[in-house]
Amino acid sequence: MSITDSEKDEIEKSSAPLMEHLIELRRRLIWSIGGFFVAFLVCFFFAKKLFNLLVVPFKWATQWAGLDPHKVELIYTAPQEFFFTQVKLAMFGGMVIAFPLIATQIYKFIAPGLYKNERNAFLPFLIASPILFLMGASLVYFFFTPMVMWFFLAMQQAGTDDQVQISLLPKVSEYLSLIMTLIFSFGLVFQLPVVTSLMTRVGMLSSKALAEKRKWAIVIAFVVAAVLTPPDPMSQIGLAIPTILLYEVSIWAARLIERDQVKQKLAREKQEAAEAVAEKAADASSKQARS
Known part of the structure; x- marks a missing residue:
């Protein structure tokens, strides 16, 4: 063809x-x-x-x-x-x-x-x-x-007659993996205000919804901390607490965005009303000129 x-x-x-x-x-x-x-x-x-x-x-x-x-x-x-x-x-x-x-x-x-x-x-x-x-x-x-x-x-212990000496000698690869895991985990969690703010701006989230889900957010924060951090309570608590604080920051940021959106909406409505009045006045003057 x-x-x-x-x-x-x-x-x-x-x-x-x-x-x-x-x-x-x-x-x-x-x-x-x-x-x-x-x-x-x-x-x-x-x-x-x-x-x-x-x-x-x-x-x-x-x-x-x-x-x-x-x-x-x-x-x-x-x-x-x-x-x-x-x-x-x-x-x-x-x-x-x-x-x-x-x-x-x-x-x-x-x-x-x-x-x-x-x-x-x-x-x-x-x-x-x-x-x-x-x-x-x-x-x-x-x-x-x-x-x-x-x-x-x-957790180290000194060697005595009754106990063996236990010393911490980290491997270079394991120490780097620990540092990288922590940096990545905290860096990822610190993106929470950015993600929630973007979702609020496009209308997928609201400050009211975030505030209502606060209890669930606390539970999820500890679950995420348990998944992302090494399996020790210090790491998990240390990540969960900043996550909860960042969630509160996200609620505050969402409220600011909503206030800004309301102001922009009122400004647009005011401008549209002014344009409509001006258009009606122009139509009225043109009709008078024709008559």
């Missing part, structure tokens, strides 16, 4: 936007992957320094436990373990560093398909998301990790 020239033109017109989107997607992917790769190489080059930086909370915990922080020791039991730990650390660090670039590329890809008011509404959340993630990571680094490691260090 042959295709006419008009049908070919229609196919080309319909495929042109698709090709433009694919080209744009390719460009954004290249920027995102390239940014991640560069960040990965930089982090891998400084992997040992970054790992030593992550060990600092362990040293603080050692000092809290009354031990010498200069004698903190980590081990690796396989020849390749520390190398792959550095690779894992570089990938994690590269993703964190490249996230603003990746998020920007995602925004630039979807922004042309959004209205101006939708772009203006989406942009603050794009900025708030990495800030909240860094806040969660900072809480892990400066408070939560030292507290957890102090809890584990307290």
